[in-house]
Amino acid sequence: MRAVVALSSSISSNFLGCRVGRSGSTSCSDLVRPPSAGACASSSALFVPRAGRRASVSTCHFAQPQRSQRQTRFSVVCCSASPVSEQASVKSGVDSMELLAKAAVGKPGQLGDCPFSQRVMLTLEEKHIKYDATYIDVSNKPQWFLEANPEGKVPVIKHEGKWIADSDVITALLEDLYPEPSLKVPDEKKSVGSSIFGAFIGHLKSKDSSDGTEAALLKVLVEFNEYLQQSGPFVNGEKICSVDLALAPKLFHMQVALGHYKQWTVPKEVPEVSSYMNALFSRESFLKTKAKEEDVIKGWEAKVLGA
Numbered sequence: 001m002r003a004v005v006a007l008s009s010s011i012s013s014n015f016l017g018c019r020v021g022r023s024g025s026t027s028c029s030d031l032v033r034p035p036s037a038g039a040c041a042s043s044s045a046l047f048v049p050r051a052g053r054r055a056s057v058s059t060c061h062f063a064q065p066q067r068s069q070r071q072t073r074f075s076v077v078c079c080s081a082s083p084v085s086e087q088a089s090v091k092s093g094v095d096s097m098e099l100l101a102k103a104a105v106g107k108p109g110q111l112g113d114c115p116f117s118q119r120v121m122l123t124l125e126e127k128h129i130k131y132d133a134t135y136i137d138v139s140n141k142p143q144w145f146l147e148a149n150p151e152g153k154v155p156v157i158k159h160e161g162k163w164i165a166d167s168d169v170i171t172a173l174l175e176d177l178y179p180e181p182s183l184k185v186p187d188e189k190k191s192v193g194s195s196i197f198g199a200f201i202g203h204l205k206s207k208d209s210s211d212g213t214e215a216a217l218l219k220v221l222v223e224f225n226e227y228l229q230q231s232g233p234f235v236n237g238e239k240i241c242s243v244d245l246a247l248a249p250k251l252f253h254m255q256v257a258l259g260h261y262k263q264w265t266v267p268k269e270v271p272e273v274s275s276y277m278n279a280l281f282s283r284e285s286f287l288k289t290k291a292k293e294e295d296v297i298k299g300w301e302a303k304v305l306g307a
Helices: 115-126 143-148 167-177 196-205 213-231 242-261 271-281 284-289 293-305
Strands: 002-006 073-077 097-104 107-111 131-136 156-159 162-165
Touching: 115 167, 115 242, 115 284, 167 242, 196 213, 196 242, 196 293, 213 271, 242 271, 242 293, 271 284
Parallel strands: 002 073, 073 097, 097 131
Antiparallel strands: 002 156, 097 107, 156 162
16 A cells, blocks of 8 residues: 655745645645655545545545554655756655755755644654655646646645645544544644634734734743643643644744744733643754754745735
């Protein structure tokens, strides 16, 4: 069995072509074709893993994965700046995934800054799933991709010849195929911290220091701080879970982008949040998959400066 995961590891300079769902996950518009990937059928439905429900996502054919096999081979697709044949793997193994990641803007061959792609990569790392990384230029989207998926959204996973989209769905699939170590979280905790990213973007884009966006960000951080005081150190207690892996890249973007453009630091009123961020950012999985701060800053430039 073969699966192909399409990711974007760097957001375009103004995040155009991305969409944020109610869960906070995003589908971005950058995708490249993996080596020897098969064509996908056209459809407009997605089978959600485990649930088997259809949900409209894009014009590709999405299907529910089968759960038979630990021999699953994935190809994870992000984006880069040189032909695939010129890129070296960062990991290897007989049953490894092949990761094609988007390069940082103006930096061929270097991983970029997409927080939603990093979420999937963090899941791969925390579950000890081997993968090979290649960085592909996506400035000129290949015709095969636009024909198969006119919306051009990623992350997308190709599993058993079918396309599956959205970082929520991809990480759920990985949890099904590789249940240990478990990253599951109770349903009532899945939305913890989900308001932070939107509040961060609101403050980042603000041109008026008195418009209340900074106060709105502080409010959601205080709420998250109170949650961690009662239920931490992670969202699901002592062990890291999928919600932590979704929040980590977003909190990193918040810290870096607001620090650069607003001279903002994590408020003293939320010490538990600060400790939480430090714990996440120091994990080996995060250190392996994080973007360079300069690339995060560049990625948000157009949102802030209108460039």
